[in-house]
Amino acid sequence: MTTIKDSVHDHIEIQGVAAALLDTPPVQRLRHISQLGTVTLVYPSANHTRFEHSLGVYHLADRALSHLGIEGQQAERVRAAALLHDVGHSPYSHNVEALIHRRTGKYHDDVDELLGDGPVARVLSEHGLNPDRVAGLVAGEGELGQLVSGELDVDRMDYLVRDAHHTGVPYGTIDHERLVRELCFVDGELVLDEGNVQTAESLLLARALMNPTVYQHHVARIAKSMLRRGTEELLAATDTTAEALRRWDDNDLLVALRQCDATEAYARRLSQRDLYKRAVWAEWGAVPDEILAADHEAVGAMEQAIADEANVDSDAVVLDIPPEPSMTESSSRVLVNGDVRRLGEQSTLVNAIRAAQRDQWRLGVYAPEDESERVGAAAIRELGLDLDGARVRDVRPGLHATLDEFN
Amino acid sequence: MTTIKDSVHDHIEIQGVAAALLDTPPVQRLRHISQLGTVTLVYPSANHTRFEHSLGVYHLADRALSHLGIEGQQAERVRAAALLHDVGHSPYSHNVEALIHRRTGKYHDDVDELLGDGPVARVLSEHGLNPDRVAGLVAGEGELGQLVSGELDVDRMDYLVRDAHHTGVPYGTIDHERLVRELCFVDGELVLDEGNVQTAESLLLARALMNPTVYQHHVARIAKSMLRRGTEELLAATDTTAEALRRWDDNDLLVALRQCDATEAYARRLSQRDLYKRAVWAEWGAVPDEILAADHEAVGAMEQAIADEANVDSDAVVLDIPPEPSMTESSSRVLVNGDVRRLGEQSTLVNAIRAAQRDQWRLGVYAPEDESERVGAAAIRELGLDLDGARVRDVRPGLHATLDEFN
């Protein structure tokens, strides 16, 4: 048995298939992929990695299995899936996910690493575990898959607490120990036991507070959009394929951006936190439906059109259209007086949080500081934004910016 | 200057009038009044006192004044008020407040201690401070009074963080440092500066989660009601006056209950955590309006009537009707794009939380375990509770009980 010291869960015991998986290159690669990507440009102490997060998810899965009384190969499969759940991540976490997905047709949680004849599949097989079934768990399939990837999964329990610990923002401090203890299965569904509506609510509230303060902080979003844009130009300018890029780690991507003439400026700006500024910052209601529905190609075309309209270099316009907010935890199930109920039915808070998330949504157009005025005006015309009121260029948004002064 | 080590705020510097006030008997008395009263029967590590809380409130007031740029006698008055804000508390904190109020016509935050010719008033005068004006600040009067007792006061900032620290329940971990930094005055009103709607929301959410989990936990409420009942009988059976009792500390009250024949059983049960159980636990909608409006005398009469109806000893019935939930923070003011707005207007979450608080409200009738069945049935009849459904005797309420197994 291996014991690893973790700054969040203290001691994590690793044994069985997990100990063997730990030494495989795909798992070790996660040491070099940051958990929060560009968020460190807002919260400088948020430098934690997918590796420590994966250990944490494994640990919570192990605790949950113990409370659920699940043992043997079934438990080994879940533990393996927990440790491996991020193994398909591209560099800089979610920041370049969408881009790679468009080019390869594969999401980060696809299971190539598990199914091929690589070291992970080999270790699984040596321990008598079917890689396909482990991949299914990672994808959230089956009863136990809900524990790894579902409304009440250990993934989000770990990341909320860990992100709070490393950013210093206290809002993510859920009672994960209680959550893990109160899980049970009723009719094949993972539910929280009696008396835990509030425990479930606290998970939603934590995410609702961490979202604008940390995950969607505008500075992190600007940097993330610049990184996405730079990576696109890297793929266009070099013979690097999206397939290859998704196996890189953060070091590889950053140095590649530095070494390529077409992207060197982005790399320098990202490395030195010399970021674009918000030229437009528009609420949900201000944005026409067809803009909301734009795919990646359409976004590129709009960026070019705005640049032309503003008469600036095409690199000087980055358009950022986040997806519509969703809140899967609202379908979390909780036992209430013996009945399984969805949290969305039971909790008065859930719909409020859902509405608040839409309030917080913003479309962004970003540009170098001295061109942002011109780019903003051009973007409003090109995108047909509803000019009614201050919303369109609301650079100090009430619900949104924390530590704004740091921009 | 005195420096005091605090487990929440680390080092607290005390100087000026506060250092002199610290040594007065009314402030030292707070060492012997627990912050959360009977909550320690649910959370055994919650043994913190009004004294350390008062130091914390003083500290946050001092920090806020420094950020607001307020100095001199004006600041000294606020610091004095912060340190003194709980000096009028009766023993066991809020648990016997209402009782004493009924008998003396005075609330805990009345200002007798400050206005009389006692040591506190003497120290204030020696430092050139008018006791009346300090008393006004404690009562929340004036611009700066809002800082001591208002929607965004330092009192609740300290108690949320401190109660979380000592109970171990993580929900109270607000970003108090940020709250203190972001306060400003606009047109004589204390408001949070731009970009802090969410900071204000987090304060409400913290209280919304701490409330049912900690402050209103049913075990704490049962014990609190038994303590209220025992204290009433103590006043009836002895020549102790309510005036005298409110100057006692926790030690005095507990020992007095032990030494009096009429109350010795309550004292034993409270000391040994051998508490009554819930005979009835009814939601807001199940309770007739006249019951909700009952005053202290009416409650006593109902307890007697239920006991008669159930044919049990009159000591065996304790009725607990909490006041209607309020949420003063919802009128907290926040700057949004240059305008002062009330949080209740700006935040989608606020109304949801208000509704959730009413969902969590419960009327309780408590009785010894082996009589609770009989008392419950009698209470439903006597109080005319609406018998529709499981709500009336919902002993495992979804939104409510945490750590239920500990009852």
Next chain:
Amino acid sequence: MTTIKDSVHDHIEIQGVAAALLDTPPVQRLRHISQLGTVTLVYPSANHTRFEHSLGVYHLADRALSHLGIEGQQAERVRAAALLHDVGHSPYSHNVEALIHRRTGKYHDDVDELLGDGPVARVLSEHGLNPDRVAGLVAGEGELGQLVSGELDVDRMDYLVRDAHHTGVPYGTIDHERLVRELCFVDGELVLDEGNVQTAESLLLARALMNPTVYQHHVARIAKSMLRRGTEELLAATDTTAEALRRWDDNDLLVALRQCDATEAYARRLSQRDLYKRAVWAEWGAVPDEILAADHEAVGAMEQAIADEANVDSDAVVLDIPPEPSMTESSSRVLVNGDVRRLGEQSTLVNAIRAAQRDQWRLGVYAPEDESERVGAAAIRELGLDLDGARVRDVRPGLHATLDEFN
């Protein structure tokens, strides 16, 4: 199974005999005995109790048993002993221990509560456990007794961490989780496994730092000595017996001191932190051997003699002679390259810490502030203290006082 939330260990699971013991009056009584007694007069947030500490010791014992692979009745006995280890404590923890011992001939860890026909013995018997054997474990007898009361016991692991948490002094933050994991039995001795010399050292260092900063802080010692003196006078002035007093809790003792004319002044001073000051503060080398060897009666006689010599009221002199420092952890056993070695042999630090403890030792004579000069001079003559140098009245001792300004 009962789960209790603890501010130090988070969730503590209680089951089996421990759950039944928890509800007995002798265990519940520990809720009303503070862990650190008068230390709260230095560190205002240190209001934790023997009850939460006992839960913590139970928890660590349970963890250690699990790592050691010990199960069944043997483990139940150890868990019971861990929960019960402080059940014989007198009020105000160690502060009045010595006094009661002198009068009753029994130490706090005597086992009256366990052996009699009280509720604890009854619960033990009902669970098939022999009270005598549990009492033996509490006294540290046998292999497993070392876990409850020995050089590496879970008692001190809990109190160091808990006292650090509640005082805010960081020095007690040992790696208790690691200590518990690394325990093993070799030839019937509890030892730390290979690679843990430093883990053992950290336990000693933590205590070496907490000792002068917290446990032996001069303000706590002054108050403790005044409490000891007041309790003696209470026993002399009333018909309370030492036997009865040792079953009291803190509330009982404090109120009794308030209600007795002979001790009311001590009670007021202790309640209001209006303490005596140091009249003499003398190092080990300055004190004659016969003074060091004085028993309780001799101390009383010396106090009287000093008072006579100084021409002050006899209540105005309190003499405090701490026992010679010991350091039992230095005989902790650690595996080094397969051999069991005593830490004292292996660690260069251990002897240094032993020497440092003697450096920190001080004899104290305390008196009301305006008489302390006169009392000090009288005490030096009466006790025959070696007048060489500043040591005798060293009121700002380098190795000793922390947060001195708070006196």
Next chain:
Amino acid sequence: MTTIKDSVHDHIEIQGVAAALLDTPPVQRLRHISQLGTVTLVYPSANHTRFEHSLGVYHLADRALSHLGIEGQQAERVRAAALLHDVGHSPYSHNVEALIHRRTGKYHDDVDELLGDGPVARVLSEHGLNPDRVAGLVAGEGELGQLVSGELDVDRMDYLVRDAHHTGVPYGTIDHERLVRELCFVDGELVLDEGNVQTAESLLLARALMNPTVYQHHVARIAKSMLRRGTEELLAATDTTAEALRRWDDNDLLVALRQCDATEAYARRLSQRDLYKRAVWAEWGAVPDEILAADHEAVGAMEQAIADEANVDSDAVVLDIPPEPSMTESSSRVLVNGDVRRLGEQSTLVNAIRAAQRDQWRLGVYAPEDESERVGAAAIRELGLDLDGARVRDVRPGLHATLDEFN
């Protein structure tokens, strides 16, 4: 004023020259240099950077200046020096320092960045600060230089607490707030005020415990030695100069090692934690003086000689000779009864700690696992190690290994 959220010090306020320096490329570069280098291979959550550490040092310097009452340009210079103190660091922190020093004749704390005509010097000049004087402070010159780089400097206060926070090892939790408050100047020397011998001791003890557990953990040392060796071969195999390399960040160095044939194997082993093992692990007393005195060239020659003797590839032998332990804090000055004393004179613990550090010293020879036996035997012969006893190949050293099982 900029406010930055930090996971250790909560909110850090940046203003004046520091705010301007923050945006310079040399300071932003520190975002990409890890604080603990290869230590993350032992403690996976230790991914913090020199950037957040520099902010922390700035913050503590600012607090100390405020307590010392130092203001104006003098304070600005110190704050600038604190923020800049690590700006000359080479990639991977101390891991490749010695190597670069040998090749460039410059230490990491040389002041090229400050003195040249780069952006840092420009910002300093614009704020009226002389770059030379700031450089002097970084080098510890003058009264105030002691605060930045001296026995009681804010650098080590920050790193102890920060490294504890991120590794999860509790031993570094000093009372840094108290240390900062108690600093004062006496006759031009920075000393700790009365009553702080123990505060000073705690700083030493923290480092004494963190050293073997974290900084000198054998796994971190193995990886560091492999990194040093790989970097040497990179410089030999490519036209990269040592001058250029020291301006790289961690990304640059790791990718360069991956891209160079001669070093690709080292890069892969380091990235995947597939490290060499200890072939020899020898105590101080076992090593001949001339080996201890070996310079970099001599080390290379010995590695080659051992490889030849063992008949293995020359890459398969890495020799690691740490410098003799020193303990500069032992000359820290503390006020004791009005006299300035050196801690080494005053504290019984200091000499013990010094001795313990030498006990913990180990020479290491590392090799791939399946060749380590052969390499070990060859190294003992070649280095002339004293074969007396188990010390030479003590792979489970008592005082040393923590979490050994993780190797």
